[in-house]
Amino acid sequence: MSHTEFMTPLIRALGRVEYTPTFEQMQALTVARGADSPDEFWLLEHPPVFTLGQAGLESHLLHATQIPLVHTDRGGQITYHGPGQVVIYMLLDLKRRGMMVKEWVRRIEEAIILTLRDYGLQTERHEGAPGIYIANDTQAHAGAKIAALGLKVKNGCTYHGLSLNVAMDLSPFLQINPCGYAGLETVDMRTMGVEATQDTQDEVARVLTNYLTEQWQMP
Numbered sequence: 281m282s283h284t285e286f287m288t289p290l291i292r293a294l295g296r297v298e299y300t301p302t303f304e305q306m307q308a309l310t311v312a313r314g315a316d317s318p319d320e321f322w323l324l325e326h327p328p329v330f331t332l333g334q335a336g337l338e339s340h341l342l343h344a345t346q347i348p349l350v351h352t353d354r355g356g357q358i359t360y361h362g363p364g365q366v367v368i369y370m371l372l373d374l375k376r377r378g379m380m381v382k383e384w385v386r387r388i389e390e391a392i393i394l395t396l397r398d399y400g401l402q403t404e405r406h407e408g409a410p411g412i413y414i415a416n417d418t419q420a421h422a423g424a425k426i427a428a429l430g431l432k433v434k435n436g437c438t439y440h441g442l443s444l445n446v447a448m449d450l451s452p453f454l455q456i457n458p459c460g461y462a463g464l465e466t467v468d469m470r471t472m473g474v475e476a477t478q479d480t481q482d483e484v485a486r487v488l489t490n491y492l493t494e495q496w497q498m499p
Contacts, residue, residue, distance in 0.1 A: 287497045289372070291489060294324040299331065299350055299361065302369070306439040307353075309371055313437055319377075321492065322369040322441075323485050326361040330456060333357050333430055340457040347452055354430035354440040356410065357460030364448035364468065364476075366485045368441050368492065375436025377496070385410060385429065387498070388442055391491035392427045395444070398487060399474050401426075411459065412444075414467060421472065424465035425458060445469065446484055447476030 294302070302324065309320075330341060330349045333356040340358040341349060347360075361367060370388075374381060389405050392412045396403045402415040403426060412427040414420075429442040445468035453466040469484070470476040 287377075289319040289321045289370070289493060289496065292320060292322045293485075294322055296325045296327065296363070299326050299329045302326075303350070303352055306369060306371060310434050310437050310439050313373065313435075315376075317373070319373060319496075320371040321489055322371070323489060324367050324369070325363060325365060325481075326367060328360070328362040328452065330358055330360055330452070334432075337460070340460055341455065342457065343455045345452070345455050347455075352440075354432045356428070356430035358456045359428050359430070359443065359459060360452045360456060361443055362448055362452060364446055364481065366444045366446055366481060366488060368444075368485070368488065369439060370431075370441045370492070371437070371439045372496070373437050374433065381431065381433050381438060384438065385431065387495035388429055388492065391488060391495045392442065392444060394491045395484065395488045396426070396469070399469060399484075401469065401472050401474070403427075409459065409461070414472065421465060421467050424467040426467050426469070426472070428459060444484065444488060446474075446481045 328347045331352050334353050336357045393403050403412045404415045406413050410429050414424045416422045427444040431438050431440050447470040448468045458464045458466050
């Protein structure tokens with residue numbers, strides 16, 4: 281396999297899939313990777329689920345709920361996945377690419393910022409709090425979180441990824457301290473005035489995947 285082929289991730293559109301078997305598949309693929317294994321982006325959506333990072337505290341789940349809570353091995357605290365959210369898992373060989381995880385996190389955030397800019401939304405990073413937030417110079421919902429990310433690195437390879445809220449039932453976020461921050465407002469693109477249909481969600485996933493691919497291929 282050529283260097284150029286290594287630089288172009290395989291794109292898998294999985295549709296709506298349960299969290300736990302998808303998590304187990306990511307782990308298995310990462311363990312089985314060899315020198316010639318392709319990098320992959322998995323585009324998907326989950327049924328309602330709370331996930332808790334490796335060092336996460338269950339106390340950040342504030343209320344008893346019918347939504348399942350799954351312990352996982354990514355970084356970060358607690359978050360929610362559900363219909364109306366674009367999830368992209370990135371199974372990548374960072375060591376082969378010669379990239380540090382901190383740099384890849386920065387590039388993931390840049391891809392999300394560029395995607396949301398295409399839909400007229402101004403967003404920003406917050407130092408020490410991975411994810412993307414509504415810019416403070418935006419009048420409505422300034423500082424609210426619209427995208428989350430969490431990764432796991434094993435043997436120089438990364439899995440897990442990002443979630444971008446498009447058009448969700450946001451009420452489950454009120455049952456948690458999102459990413460461990462009490463009182464953090466969570467919004468979606470629809471809240472911010474973007475017309476959001478299923479076609480919009482599919483389009484957002486494509487746009488974001490294109491930006492992620494560009495960020496992965498950049499020197």
